[in-house]
Amino acid sequence: MMAFNDVNNAYENDILTxxxxxxxxxxxxxxxxxGRHMTRNSVSLRTTVFLPxxxxxxxxMTGCSDNAATNSTNSxxxxxxxxxxxxxxxxINNGTEPESLDPHKVSGVPESNIGRQLFEGLTNTDADGxxxxxxxxxxxxxxxxxxxxxxxxxxxSNGDPVTAQDFVYSMRRLVDPDTASPYSSYLVDAKxxxxxxxxxxxxGIDTLGVKAVDDKTLQVTLSEPVPYFPDMLIHNSVKPVHxxxxxxxxxxxxxxANIVVNGPYKVSKWQINDELVLSxxxxxxxxxxxTLDTITMLPIPSSTTxxxxxxxxxxxxxxxxxxxxxxxxxxxxxxxxxxxxxxLCTYYYExxxxxxxxxxxxxxxxxxxxxxxxxxxxxxxxxxQTAAYQLTPIAANGKVENKPEWSTWxxxxxxxxxxxxxxxxxxxxxxxxxxxxxxxxxxxxxxxxVAATSLWKQALGFVDVTLTNKEWKTYLDTRRNGNYQIARxxxxxxxxxxxxxLNIAKSDNSGNYGKYANxxxxxxxxxxxxxxxxxxxxxxxxxxxxxxLDQDMGLLNxxxxxxxxxxxxxxxxxxxxxxxxxxxxxxISIAKH
Numbered sequence: 083m084m085a086f087n088d089v090n091n092a093y094e095n096d097i098l099t100x101x102x103x104x105x106x107x108x109x110x111x112x113x114x115x116x117g118r119h120m121t122r123n124s125v126s127l128r129t130t131v132f133l134p135x136x137x138x139x140x141x142x143m144t145g146c147s148d149n150a151a152t153n154s155t156n157s158x159x160x161x162x163x164x165x166x167x168x169x170x171x172x173x174i175n176n177g178t179e180p181e182s183l184d185p186h187k188v189s190g191v192p193e194s195n196i197g198r199q200l201f202e203g204l205t206n207t208d209a210d211g212x213x214x215x216x217x218x219x220x221x222x223x224x225x226x227x228x229x230x231x232x233x234x235x236x237x238x239s240n241g242d243p244v245t246a247q248d249f250v251y252s253m254r255r256l257v258d259p260d261t262a263s264p265y266s267s268y269l270v271d272a273k274x275x276x277x278x279x280x281x282x283x284x285x286g287i288d289t290l291g292v293k294a295v296d297d298k299t300l301q302v303t304l305s306e307p308v309p310y311f312p313d314m315l316i317h318n319s320v321k322p323v324h325x326x327x328x329x330x331x332x333x334x335x336x337x338x339a340n341i342v343v344n345g346p347y348k349v350s351k352w353q354i355n356d357e358l359v360l361s362x363x364x365x366x367x368x369x370x371x372x373t374l375d376t377i378t379m380l381p382i383p384s385s386t387t388x389x390x391x392x393x394x395x396x397x398x399x400x401x402x403x404x405x406x407x408x409x410x411x412x413x414x415x416x417x418x419x420x421x422x423x424x425x426l427c428t429y430y431y432e433x434x435x436x437x438x439x440x441x442x443x444x445x446x447x448x449x450x451x452x453x454x455x456x457x458x459x460x461x462x463x464x465x466x467q468t469a470a471y472q473l474t475p476i477a478a479n480g481k482v483e484n485k486p487e488w489s490t491w492x493x494x495x496x497x498x499x500x501x502x503x504x505x506x507x508x509x510x511x512x513x514x515x516x517x518x519x520x521x522x523x524x525x526x527x528x529x530x531x532v533a534a535t536s537l538w539k540q541a542l543g544f545v546d547v548t549l550t551n552k553e554w555k556t557y558l559d560t561r562r563n564g565n566y567q568i569a570r571x572x573x574x575x576x577x578x579x580x581x582x583x584l585n586i587a588k589s590d591n592s593g594n595y596g597k598y599a600n601x602x603x604x605x606x607x608x609x610x611x612x613x614x615x616x617x618x619x620x621x622x623x624x625x626x627x628x629x630x631l632d633q634d635m636g637l638l639n640x641x642x643x644x645x646x647x648x649x650x651x652x653x654x655x656x657x658x659x660x661x662x663x664x665x666x667x668x669x670i671s672i673a674k675h
Contacts, residue, residue: 161673161674163671163673165674166373166671166673167673168674170376171376172374172377172399172653173378173397174378174379174398174399175379175400176380176381178190178553178554181558183200183349185197185318185319187263187264189264192381193318196358196379199377199666199668200341200343201343202346203217204249204300204312205218207316208660209660210657211661211662217244218232218234221312226307227303227308228303229301229303230300234298236344237365240327245297247297250293251322252320252321255323256268256320257269257281258280259283264593267281268576269320271314271591273611274302274303274304281590307611308611313577314576321345326342327341346668347366347668348360348362348363357380358381360379366668372668373672374671374672383553385404386408389405392650399648399656400649401647402645402663403646404648405526409464409646420648421646422645423658423660423661423663424661425644425663426578426662428475428572428583428641428642429530429572429639430470430637430638432596433636433637434564434568434595434596434597435598437567439509439567442507444506445503445504446634446638447500447635448503448507448542450635450638452538454541455469455639459641466644466646467643468642471489471639473583473587473628474580475583475642478661480621482625497541516546517546518550519548519550519568520561521569522552522554524551527570530570534640535547557569577662578661581607584624587627589604598631598636600636602630603631606623609623610624645663652674653670654670654672655670
C-alpha cells in the first residue's frame with residue numbers, strides 16, 4: 083500500500099486509469115464509490131475509471147466500511163463496574179504536547195482537556211454537557227446583565243481559600259494586554275463592562291466589570307443582557323489562577339514544583355514530549371467523591387501510533403481521532419470499545435483574507451464551490467462526519483440552519499461558476515492559482531489536505547497547492563502571526579450556543595486569525611444581545627450572520643465532526659453523551675480487570 087510520505091509529488095500523474103490494477107483493488111475502489119449493493123463481477127478489468135491519483139490512494143488507504151458487518155464483540159461483558167481495581171490510574175492520549183498549562187496563554191482543545199483537570203471555574207458541566215455548579219453553588223440575575231455568584235468553601239492545592247478576589251484577578255489578567263491571551267476577547271464577547279476598552283489598551287484592568295462583594299460573593303456586570311452567561315463560564319480561559327504563585331514565579335509558575343491549582347488534580351510530573359502526570363489534589367473540595375488517583379496524559383500526534391499503543395495495552399483511552407483506514411476493522415473487532423459520540427466542532431480551512439490570493443473574495447468562493455465536501459466527509463474520513471455548509475453545527479442549541487443556494491447546485495454547475503470566478507480574478511491555464519496550505523502534523527489532517535488538493539486539481543485544473551505541515555505550537559504561532567495563505571482549522575464549542583462559533587468571525591475577536599471583517603456581520607452579532615430579543619429572534623439573527631459569512635466566504639467550511647475514540651471496557655464513567663466532549667477525570671474510575 084502506498085503511503086503519503088511525499089505529498090509534493092502526489093500529482094505526478096494527475097489522472098489514474100485503473101485498467102492495470104488487480105481485480106481486488108478495482109472492486110475495492112468501485113465499492114467505496116458505488117456502495118456494496120453490487121454483483122461480484124460488476125467492475126471488470128476492462129472498465130476504465132478516472133479519478134485523481136492521490137484521491138484514489140487516500141480512499142484506498144482509508145478503506146471502506148462494511149455496513150453489513152455485525153458488532154459481534156462485547157468486550158465489557160466480563161467487567162463489573164461496581165468492583166474497582168486496586169490501582170486507580172488512567173492513561174489517556176491528549177493528541178499533542180500542550181502549548182502551556184496557563185489557561186490564559188492557550189486556545190486549543192488539548193490544553194483545555196488538561197485545564198479541566200487542574201482548575202475549576204464558577205460553573206462546570208455534567209456527563210450530558212449541561213451547565214452545573216462549580217466553585218459557584220448558585221447564581222442569579224434580575225436582568226441577565228448584573229450576575230451574582232455565591233462561592234462554596236474551597237481551597238487551592240496549597241491550602242489557601244478560593245475567594246471571589248481570585249476570580250476578579252483572573253478575569254482582569256485575561257483581558258490585560260500584557261498577558262497577550264489568545265482568548266483576550268472572550269469577556270468582550272460576553273459583554274463584560276469595560277472588557278473591550280481594556281483589550282484595546284484604552285483603559286486599565288481595574289475598570290473591568292467584576293467585583294468581589296465579599297470573599298464568597300462575586301458580581302459581574304455586563305453591558306448587554308446575556309442569558310447564557312453562566313454557560314460561558316465553563317471555559318478554560320475564565321478559570322481562576324493563583325495570584326501569589328504567578329507573582330512569585332512569573333512565567334515559571336506552571337512548573338510542577340510551583341503550580342498551585344484548585345481543581346481535582348495537580349501536576350506531579352511533566353516530561354516534555356513524553357508525558358504529563360496528574361495526581362489527586364487532596365485539597366479539592368470534592369476529593370472524597372473522586373476515585374482516580376493518577377491521570378497520565380500522553381502527547382501522541384499520530385492516530386495510528388495511538389491505536390497501536392491502545393492495542394498493546396499502553397493506553398486506556400485514545401484521542402478522539404481514529405485512523406480512517408482502521409475505522410471499519412476496529413469497529414468490527416473491538417465492538418463497543420469504539421465509541422462514536424456527537425461533537426460540536428467544525429473542520430474548516432481558514433483564509434488569510436488580508437494577503438493574496440485570498441484577499442479576493444472571488445478566489446475564496448471559487449475554492450469553496452469546487453471542493454467536494456461529501457467525498458471528504460463520507461469517503462476520506464467516513465466515520466459519521468457530515469459535510470458542512472455553515473460554521474455552526476446544526477446540532478448546537480438554537481438549531482440555526484443556513485442552506486446556501488449554491489449548496490443545492492450539481493457538481494458541474496459549481497465547477498463552472500468556480501472557473502468563471504477564477505477567470506475574473508485573473509487565473510487560468512497560463513496563470514494558475516498557486517498557494518500554500520498549512521496544517522498541523524496529524525495523519526487525518528494530511529489525508530484531508532491531500533484529498534482537497536486533488537479535488538481542486540481535478541475540478542479546476544489550473545490550481546497548484548503546496549502542502550506545509552508544522553507541529554502544534556509552531557502551527558499555532560504561524561496562524562496567530564498571519565504568516566500563511568490558507569490554514570487547516572477546527573473550532574469546537576466553548577459552550578453550547580451558536581455564538582460560541584460565530585463570535586470567532588467577528589472583526590475584533592482575538593481568534594479571528596484570518597482577519598475576516600464585515601460590518602454587517604458584526605452588527606448582526608451585536609443585535610443578538612440587545613434587550614428584549616427573543617430566542618426565536620436571536621436564532622434568526624444567527625442565520626443571517628451565517629448567510630453573510632457565506633456570501634463573503636470568510637471561511638471554507640468542510641465538515642462537522644463526530645468524536646470517535648477507543649475506550650477500554652474497564653474505564654467507567656467516561657461520558658459519550660456530552661457534545662462538548664468535556665471529559666472529567668474526577669467522574670472516572672477503573673474497574674477490576
